[in-house]
Amino acid sequence: MLREHVEIFLSPDKGRGLRCKKNGPPIKAGTLIIEEDSYCFTLLEGQEEKRCHYCLEEQSPKLLLTCPKCLTAKYCDEDCQKAAHKEHLSECDGYRRLMKLPFHLRLLGRILYRQSTRKYEQGALGPLSDLCSHIEELKDSTELKTQLQKLSRNVNEDILPDRDQLEILYGKTTCNCFSIHNLDLGEIGIGMYPQAAMMNHSCKSNCVVTYRGPRLQIRALVDIQPGEEVYHSYAEKGHNTRERRDELSKYFFECQCSHCLDTDRDGTMMSVKCPSCRAQVKSNSNERYEKCSSCGYTDFSTEFYEDVEVYIQYADDVIHKPRVWATDILYTNTAKVRIQEAYIL
Ligand SMILES: [Zn+2]
Ligand SMILES: [Zn+2]
Ligand SMILES: [Zn+2]
Ligand SMILES: [Zn+2]
Structure with a gap:
């Protein structure tokens, strides 16, 4: 991850955030401030037939190579298939069922398959450990119960952690995932980017998130001064205050930005x-x-x-x-x- 321009800091009212380095130069508009590979990602429903499951490139469905075991994972060519192999190995067996789920459960399922073979990625020291889960607000919702039941029925039983851990992971993926866009700004997938997820929201954001395949890039929209916080907008910037408030309610905060x-x-x-x-x-x-x-x-x-x-x-x-x-x-x-x-x- 490229992060020579920003640092993590603790803001008194918003928890962790990212800011332009206090002792560094200002960030010029257009500068690439963060570049991060996805910890885990998945395609949206309807995209899995026409895009490579590794690099997200769109292809004629006939030309995509299909994994001979699960008959579900698809790749541009042997290079993408090889590159995806290590990650796909743990999930191949359950991938067909997983890809029948809605996209946010696909993502959670993929994370569980991944963590089932890499125990060190779970818990307090794992890459997702610093993300908020808002589990206190979610805990008693029927939505949470229904979703987790659905997931549990459609993944291999041996990858499921205990209930508390599963709920926390559900909260973390829901509150921190990014929509992945293609170059036309069409939404094609969602992914977890633990470093970029440190960025707080402002409807008056000073940077923009774009993607090269599943790789995330964040660029400054305006000059950002040393010590100034870097924000991106979790909500649609063209929407009015009421619409943005609705969109932001799933993150459990009320935006107090100048807009x-x-x-x-x-x-x-x-x-x-x-x-x-x-x-x-x-x-x-x-x-x-x-x-x-x-x-x-x-x-x-x-x-x-x-x-x-x-x-x-x-x-x-x-x-x-x-x-x-x-x-x-x-x-x-x-x-x-x-x-x-x-x-x-
Ligand atoms: Zn590919
Ligand atoms: Zn497979
Ligand atoms: Zn706002
Ligand atoms: Zn008039």
């Missing part, structure tokens, strides 16, 4: 140009437009709201579907023309 505390921000994000005088009109808390404070315009019609929806969808596509944006010419052109005519800021 979340700024009561005006959601209105500004949703503000439009007045169709009459082109001044800025902010939305109310129900995302409706009442009156232009500059010229008094109030006639925000159904068509106006429909247009706003189109622009929001367009912005969403630009952020999330660069490939669709580049290839779907008809849609792109329509949206482009409309955005040029837009009232939206």
Whole structure:
């Protein structure tokens, strides 16, 4: 792992975090600050037929090599198969059943298979030891019971640790896993990155996480000063405060970043140009437009709201579907023309 720019520190209210080295130089925008191989990862449902289970590269399903024993693990070629061999050996026997589970249980199952042959990776000194599990909050939930039952029925019995340990590991994987994206920002898998997981959340993050296959890379989005904390956003940055709060509830904290505390921000994000005088009109808390404070315009019609929806969808596509944006010419052109005519800021 590359970590010459940052250090772990203890923050009084957020526990452990990562910051730009106090006695080092500032981190320039664009700098690669962390590079980490996954401790363990898995593909999302629907991806396992078309991607290499080792390097995550997409392939025509016909060209992928299938493991002759489990008939489930698939690889680009013999090189990937060889590279995956050591890891796959412990799970091959149960891999078919494992891959029928939802992705977050696949991940937990893979970790258990791995730890079953490497006992030193369990417990207080293992690579996952420093991660929080939030098990106190999760402990009595029916969700936890159902999920662990499902997992226990679908993995080899001899890999299951005792109940307490299993619950803690479940909490750790749920609260600390990263979504793995391809270069088009499509979600293809999830993985555990114990070092990167030290980073705290802020909706106003100063770095961005990208992937090369399952390898994670974190780059600075802006200049970060010595001693300044490095944050990434666990929530969708384009969402409003309520939506982000919903997304963050599974991590058991309420974000207090400047974006979340700024009561005006959601209105500004949703503000439009007045169709009459082109001044800025902010939305109310129900995302409706009442009156232009500059010229008094109030006639925000159904068509106006429909247009706003189109622009929001367009912005969403630009952020999330660069490939669709580049290839779907008809849609792109329509949206482009409309955005040029837009009232939206
Ligand atoms: Zn491969
Ligand atoms: Zn196999
Ligand atoms: Zn926030
Ligand atoms: Zn106006």
